[in-house]
Every structure is written in structure tokens, then in C-alpha cells.
Amino acid sequence: MSLIIVGSLALDTIVAPAGSVTDVPGGSTSYCSIAASYFSNPSIVGVVGEDFPESVITLFKDHRVDLTGLSIESGKTFRWGGRYADNFDDRTTLFTDLNVFESFNPTLPETYKDAGYVLLANIHPGLQHHVLDQMNSKPFVVLDTMNLWINTALDDLIALFKRVDMLVINDEEARMLTDERNFAKAARKLQAMGPKWIVIKKGQHGALLFHESQVFSAPGLVLDEVIDPTGAGDTFVGALIGYLAQSKDHSFDNMKLAVIFGSVLASFCVENFSVDGITYLEESDLDDRYDAFVLMSQF
Amino acid sequence: MSLIIVGSLALDTIVAPAGSVTDVPGGSTSYCSIAASYFSNPSIVGVVGEDFPESVITLFKDHRVDLTGLSIESGKTFRWGGRYADNFDDRTTLFTDLNVFESFNPTLPETYKDAGYVLLANIHPGLQHHVLDQMNSKPFVVLDTMNLWINTALDDLIALFKRVDMLVINDEEARMLTDERNFAKAARKLQAMGPKWIVIKKGQHGALLFHESQVFSAPGLVLDEVIDPTGAGDTFVGALIGYLAQSKDHSFDNMKLAVIFGSVLASFCVENFSVDGITYLEESDLDDRYDAFVLMSQF
Numbered sequence A, B: 001m002s003l004i005i006v007g008s009l010a011l012d013t014i015v016a017p018a019g020s021v022t023d024v025p026g027g028s029t030s031y032c033s034i035a036a037s038y039f040s041n042p043s044i045v046g047v048v049g050e051d052f053p054e055s056v057i058t059l060f061k062d063h064r065v066d067l068t069g070l071s072i073e074s075g076k077t078f079r080w081g082g083r084y085a086d087n088f089d090d091r092t093t094l095f096t097d098l099n100v101f102e103s104f105n106p107t108l109p110e111t112y113k114d115a116g117y118v119l120l121a122n123i124h125p126g127l128q129h130h131v132l133d134q135m136n137s138k139p140f141v142v143l144d145t146m147n148l149w150i151n152t153a154l155d156d157l158i159a160l161f162k163r164v165d166m167l168v169i170n171d172e173e174a175r176m177l178t179d180e181r182n183f184a185k186a187a188r189k190l191q192a193m194g195p196k197w198i199v200i201k202k203g204q205h206g207a208l209l210f211h212e213s214q215v216f217s218a219p220g221l222v223l224d225e226v227i228d229p230t231g232a233g234d235t236f237v238g239a240l241i242g243y244l245a246q247s248k249d250h251s252f253d254n255m256k257l258a259v260i261f262g263s264v265l266a267s268f269c270v271e272n273f274s275v276d277g278i279t280y281l282e283e284s285d286l287d288d289r290y291d292a293f294v295l296m297s298q299f
Helices: A028-036 A054-062 A099-103 A125-133 A147-152 A154-161 A171-178 A183-192 A232-247 A252-269 A283-297 B028-036 B054-062 B099-103 B125-133 B147-152 B154-161 B171-178 B183-192 B232-247 B252-269 B283-297
Strands: A003-006 A010-016 A019-026 A043-049 A066-073 A079-084 A091-097 A117-120 A140-144 A166-170 A197-201 A207-211 A214-218 B003-006 B010-016 B019-026 B043-049 B066-073 B079-084 B091-097 B117-120 B140-144 B166-170 B197-201 B207-211 B214-218
Touching: A003 A028, A003 A125, A003 A232, A010 A091, A019 A028, A028 A043, A028 A054, A028 A232, A028 A252, A043 A099, A054 A066, A117 A125, A117 A232, A125 A154, A140 A232, A147 A154, A147 A171, A166 A171, A166 A232, A171 A183, A171 A197, A183 A197, A183 A207, A197 A232, A207 A252, A214 A252, A214 B283, A232 A252, A252 A283, A283 B214, B003 B028, B003 B125, B003 B232, B010 B091, B019 B028, B028 B043, B028 B054, B028 B232, B028 B252, B043 B099, B054 B066, B117 B125, B117 B232, B125 B154, B140 B232, B147 B154, B147 B171, B166 B171, B166 B232, B171 B183, B171 B197, B183 B197, B183 B207, B197 B232, B207 B252, B214 B252, B232 B252, B252 B283
Parallel strands: A003 A043, A003 A117, A010 A079, A043 A066, A117 A140, A140 A166, A166 A197, B003 B043, B003 B117, B010 B079, B043 B066, B117 B140, B140 B166, B166 B197
Antiparallel strands: A010 A019, A079 A091, A197 A207, A207 A214, B010 B019, B079 B091, B197 B207, B207 B214
């Protein structure tokens, strides 16, 4: 077990300019684990209801995702619905039915407890603490979160910062946490709160990686068409830690590559609904997209 | 005369979080010409009043700016005042006193008319047409503009697009002109309007260069401190065309470097008030800053 991913599993309804889909695979763990699977064999912890489609289980297995930590409980799977405005200016949540996810209490199988890498995907910080409490090893921990927890569980989150190696957040969340719009200052404040590695995601503008006094700017791929941005951030962090868990190299140069491969997978993610953009990719697809990142940013 | 720059010359009053300054060098031509001077000897066309400080004339001369096309008229110099909000969220115009600039009608000295490069810095599109009408040569023309002319002189501007080689605008202006938030689509629409080269400036997120089907993404330097963003866009385009006029190489690879040197100079610009960040730089300053761009974007 080299990589553990703990987060949500859901069935999403998405309404976007290009169309709409109902009860498609969603939740942070779906995106994170499929993205990570191109580099590592991730093991997930999560809960779904009895209505969770067998086809999605098959999809995970096809991507060599270890499902030992998946529990199927009586009741319905977590459902989320969102609508994107034209031009993706805005996203409105249509509904959030937690269902079996409401009482999710992540319990790690024994085989998970010695993992070298842990991705705390977006769930309540209290549950993220609980995951770390169960580890025997001292893994490299990557933390994802969201504005909801900054607003409602800030103390838990701040305490968590001292227990993780890398924090991955978006520009708006960085500003909420630090009251700084300047990325350099925001990153320094976040580093002082605990994580040695800070990644600030900037959507179509790419991402910034900070470590000690070093900075790396990954470009956002200039895409002709965005179909569905749902899960792009989860996909980014999943691929990032998947690459890291495979290479086991924490040098700044290798972390740059992890950020680039996160960006590569995220660029596929937004090109289709749900996880459709990141399933069953060939190695040549990844190579071609990596080359596109090289071409657009090297001088 | 290899490079002609036509734009405004002003004395600015700037109120920013770090302090305020009064009657300091401003206007697009001041920034453009000083930035270009690190690569070429730019020749400017512009008008100032009798109150224009001799010290600024000296500053231009120190930077090898050819002032043959500068006319000093009776009356006062164009004055502009602006105030930046905390965090640079917003800029409010305090006053705009056009003074002698109100009747500016750029007339090119004979020695300018065979230039190989022309920068139409930010002035009314009608005046920009008038500049091109006077050229004997068929120069490489770079066009800068602003939201004011998109709102008030759109027909003139659209007609101008067919006469220029490169359009340099910011992300908001690109959206105003194309109704597209997607950069790839916006750039394609702009290319269809005339300019073969499109540069979209994204502030602290860097800049995008488009030519045919090629794209280059220049990073924004992550700066600890921004003092005054006034003129950063002018500085960017000035350095860009200055580099181009020196190298005379219109390959995509060389254009990438022109965009990077534009970004290098712009990063110096914002570190101090007015043009203070870009005056009297040493070659080693430019080299060090270029290296910082390499370090933060190459993987």
C-alpha cells in the first residue's frame, strides 16, 4: 500500500452549457483515484450506498484502484447537483444529499496503515485528523480542502496544517486563509502555519508551487473547449500525489514534474463530463499532453 | 530609425498603499521608450507642455531615446491622477487633464518614416491610423489600446486591426472585443480580425502569445512586493518591441523571448513608483531577472 486516498464518493448531476448528465461518478475520491492510477496503485477509503452502480466499481478496478477500504452501506449514495453559468462564470449548487456519506467515519484497513503517501482529499478536517491518527507509518501527507471548511471548521483545519507536508488550495482559499492577494506573501504565511510545500491552484492560469524560498509556475493549458470543470482540482492533486508515490523523489525538480502531471490530467478532466475525460487514457495520450505543456512554456 | 514609439507623455499623481507621488513621469510613451531602450534606440513622437521637467528630458536622453519627434508646446503637460485600493483590487481615476495633449496630432519627422518597427502605444485609434498613413516603409506594427477606445472608437480600432502585425491587450479587453472568456477562442477571433500575432496580458498571471496555431504562456513573476502597477503594460510592450527591433527575428521562438523580456521589464516596473523601477538598470539586473523567469517556469 504505497498511496492511500480518503475522500468522498458521489453520484453527480451536472448542468453545463454543453449539456447535462445525471448520476455520474463524482466526489473527490473518484477523480483523485482515477488520476493517481496512471502513476500508482491507489487504495481508497470511502462509503457508498447500495445503489452505487456496478459499472463504476468496474471502472475503479480497471484503473487498478484498491477497494479494500470501500464500504457499501444500506441506503443511498451521496448525491450532488450543480449548474454552470454560460462562460463558466459561476457555479450554483442545485442540491446536496449526503445520504450514507453523512455518517462517514473513515476506518483504515490494516493493510493501509503503513502507506508512504496519504492524500486527504476534500472532506471535513475532523475526519482528515482521524485518518492520520490511524497511521502506523509517518507518510508524506497531501491535504486538499475547500472554502466550506475554512468557514465552518477553521480550528480543525489549522491544527491539521501542522500534520501535513503539502497543502493544495486554490487562489481564493489562499486569500481566505491569509488575507493576502500577493501569492508570495500568502505562501509564506501558509508555510508558517505548517506545510513545507504549498500549491496554489489558479484555474485556467495554472498553478504555483512553493517550497522554502523556491517558486515554480506551471502554466494552464490553453484549451479550445471546456465541457465540465467539476473535479479538475481533485484530478490535479490525485495525479500529483500519484506521480510522487511512484517516483518517491521529494526534490524540487521532481515536485515540478508532479505539478505538471497534475496539470496534464486536469486538462483532460475538463474536456468531458464527470470522470469521462480521464478514464482509459493511453500512455501516448499523457505523453502528447505533456509535450504540449513543454511546448507552451519552455523558451 | 529602427523603432518608432507614438503615445502619450504625462505627469502622473499616484496614490497607492505604499505612499503617493505627484507630477512624476507617466504616459504610455515614457514607460514604452525607457523599457525599449534596453534593447534598441527608440524614437518617440509626443507632445508636452512648457512645464515638462528638464530632468525627465535628461532621463530620456540618458536612455538613448531619440527626441526628434517631441514637441514642446505652450501650455501645460497632460496630467493624470489615480488611486489604488488596498491589495490593488481597484484603481480609481482621480483626474484627467489633457491640456496640450488634447490637440495632439502626431507628425512624424522625415527621419522616422522608414522605420522597421512601429509601436502604436495607447492613444486614440484615429491618431494611430494617422501615424501609419505617414510611413514610407512597411514596418512591423505592434498595437496597444485600452477599454476606453473599445467603448468609444470601436470602428476605428477594428479598421486598425487590419493594418497591424501584433495586437497586445489585456484579458478584460480581449473579452470585450470577442465576448469570449476562453483564451484560445478569443485569440482565434482576434486573429481573424487582422493581427497575425496576439498577446493577451493577464497581470500577475503572466501573458499568452498566439501565432497561427501556436501558443506560448509566459509566467508572471511572483513578487514579494508591488508598489505601483501603473505603466506595467506599457513597459511590457515597450521591452517586447525593443527586443524585436534589435533581433529582427520574427520566429515563434524569438517572439517567446520578446514576451519574456517584456515580462522581465514589467516585473521591475511594478517594484517602484512611476518609471523609477525601470531607469538606469544594469545588464546584470536584466540577466538576473531573466534567470528568475527561467528558474520559475522551466521543468
